[in-house]
Amino acid sequence: MTDRLITHLRHVDLAVPDYDRQRDFYTALWGLTPVAEDDGIVFLAAEGSPEQYVVRLRKDAEKRLDLIAYGAATPADVDTLAGRLATAGVRLVNEPGTLQTAGGGYGFRFFDVDGRTIEVSADVATRQHRAIEERESIPVRLSHVVLNSPDIPRTQAFYEQHLGFALSDTLVHPYAGELMKFLRCNAQHHSLAIAKGPHVSLHHVSFELRGVDEYLRGTGRLLRAGTRLIWGPGRHLAGDNTFSYFLDPHGNTVEYTTELALVDEDTWQPSDHDVSQISVQDQWGTANPFDDQLVKESFNDVDRGLFVAPPV
Structure with missing residues (x-):
């Protein structure tokens, strides 16, 4: 598809009842780095990735997949994709606008055919990252x-x-x-x-x-x-x-x-x-x-x- 507007996978967001246990697992064992945290929500980065975060954990009474986020090259591409989806009858969660999550950016959310929430964004601030060294066994990226x-x-x-x-x-x-x-x-x-x-x-x-x-x-x-x-x-x-x-x-x-x-x-x-x-x-x-x-x-x-x- 020559006019593909999605560029890459950004992050996966999970809701979990036992927030503290999950946070400890993904940081102390799995090797992700907390970059922002508020009451019951944490944004976790991979040290080798320019993405602001690759996993978001949110405390909730029920376990669920909150959303999957993809990147687009420009805000114009975000607008174009949102327009295409709306015209095709895809249910939008919100119209394109400024994101309030870590790194900001411009994006929108919609439901896929099975009901999952999908986010597409552009102009998200990149994170200071580094080359993972030899024998360093932590994630480079999602x-x-x-x-x-x-x-x-x-x-x-x-x-x-x-x-x-x-x-x-x-x-x-x-x-x-x-x-x-x-x-x-x-x-x-x-x-x-x-x-x-x-x-x-x-x-x-x-x-x-x-x-x-x-x-x-x-x-x-x-x-x-x-x-x-x-x-x-x-x-x-x-x-x-x-x-x-x-x-x-x-x-x-x-x-x-x-x-x-x-x-x-x-x-x-x-x-x-x-x-x-x-x-x-x-x-x-x-x-x-x-x-x-x-x-x-x-x-x-x-x-x-x-x-x-x-x-x-």
Whole structure:
């Protein structure tokens, strides 16, 4: 899509009942840095990223995905996208305007076809960041987010038609059919993936580390701290990235990864990858089998925030 207006993934915002426990996990263990905090809300940055923050935690009585935020190049692009969505009948949460969150900027929010709140913004102030050093096992940046949907084709069509995402690859099973669609909004193999699930929910959020050594050191640090590793370490075929999947204190799956493939968007042709072939799930052969129990855990809890905009 030549007129794609989305440029990249900015941040993922979560609401959590046990705010203090979640905050401690994402800072002391996961390796994110608090950059702004108010009563019951904290903005967490990745040291290697110019984004003001990559995760926002908000205290709430119910666990939910508050929103997913994407970047646009200019305020004019924000206005253009908002106009297109409104014309197409997409429900806007608010019209474009000045953002009141960390870093400011100009943006708007809307509901996707499944009821998730999506934000698109431009002119957000960049953060002073730094190069992550050798053996420093903290996230460089936010890599991608994966969503559960009971209707993959419908969700995929929304993001392709309205936001300009393109299909990179598909995971399939001989009996279960299509299980996951990998979608991109830039040269990164995927910034978004849509997984087959029984209900709308968050599948996982992934964070990029500096390299394989740092990724393994981070995996080990979490293991030594007693954090439950549900799958990994291994290396996927689709995207060619490493993976270690953990559960945060509220049961959200979070991933350490590195070396996610970059594609030539002018020449890339999507492929179907059969997950019944073990090397598709894990090229290295080091990860535990992805069994029925892991599948159920990846479904997560039903998202209670659908078609309900977060208060902040």
